[in-house]
Amino acid sequence: MNVIFACILIVSVGYMTFTAPELILSAMTSGAEKALKLAAGLTAIYSVWLGIFELLERSGLTEKLSKLAYKPVKRIFGNVDDSAAKYLALNVTANIIGLSSVATPMGIKAAAYLDEKDNEYAKAMLFAVAATSLQILPTTVISLRDKLGSVSSYDIVLPTLLSTLVSTVCGILLTAVFVKR
Amino acid sequence: MKYVIPLLILAITIVAAVKKVPLYDGFVGGVKKAFPLVVKIFPYVLTVLIMCEVMEQSGLSGIITNVLSPVFGIFGIPKELIKLVLVKPFSGSGSLAVLSETLSTFGADSYIGRCASVIFGSSETTFYVGAVYFASCKKKNLVKPIIISLVSTFISTVFAVFICKIM
Incomplete structure (x- = not known):
């Protein structure tokens, strides 16, 4: 991100110094103003969803659902022991529901554990599964669309689900083919 | 629905x-947890939006889009989505900013708006996962997983622009 930012800023500002020097500062300020508006909207969106998700978490539903994920996890990740499977199942389940506050620490634990066991295949699989994000409900996107004037903010739910399935299946298959067990 | x-x-x-x-x-x-979360991502969102604005006003954005649009065009990805596709693997909060820009500019229910929503909702910040999940690992053989994830994400992006046409 540092390289991208440096290139874009230097080229843009450099170019504008010759073409429209008076617009540089106003362009930067207007970008910041847009960020302020977006932040206000995001605070509202996150408040609602994090409130609801907290209830979900406190009901202990994540733990229960992760038990369902246990068997598929063992199948996909190959030869992993019980404690690794537990972390992985929790990570995958939380990612699917959209609880990233639970998913990330579990993912970190799983990665550290697999690292210690020298299980490179399962590590690569964890990367692919986490980075292709199987998510059941894109809550932030729905709320943001709603806020920005969409009359049918749910239209994207099914296409998103299909498309995230495509990426996750690709990720799992490519890892199974190209990474040594 | x-x-x-x-x-x-x-x-x-x-x-x-x-x-x-x-x-x-x-x-x-x-x-x-909501406010701290926004406070945490706010500097990134703001910086990326400044970057977008400067890029737009200087005309750099137009140049990059024009150069890349034939390549993305082969896969059926409209040029209005190039920015989002490029930013997404690097920055979650940045791409959220780009998504919001795209939705306001083209309309949330337009073809471009729907594509952008699906692409954002179905992909993940690949390099973030690499940095955060595997930060504490001693062995970092991440080149292959990163390539695999980026390829998978690109395939699903191509799929997304197609599915938004028929659904």
């Missing part, structure tokens, strides 16, 4: 009530 969210909220609330979770305290507990 419009019943999904109401039913979900209802179901979660009822399950929580049955499990004797204190609903008010629980909800407030979740809301407490």
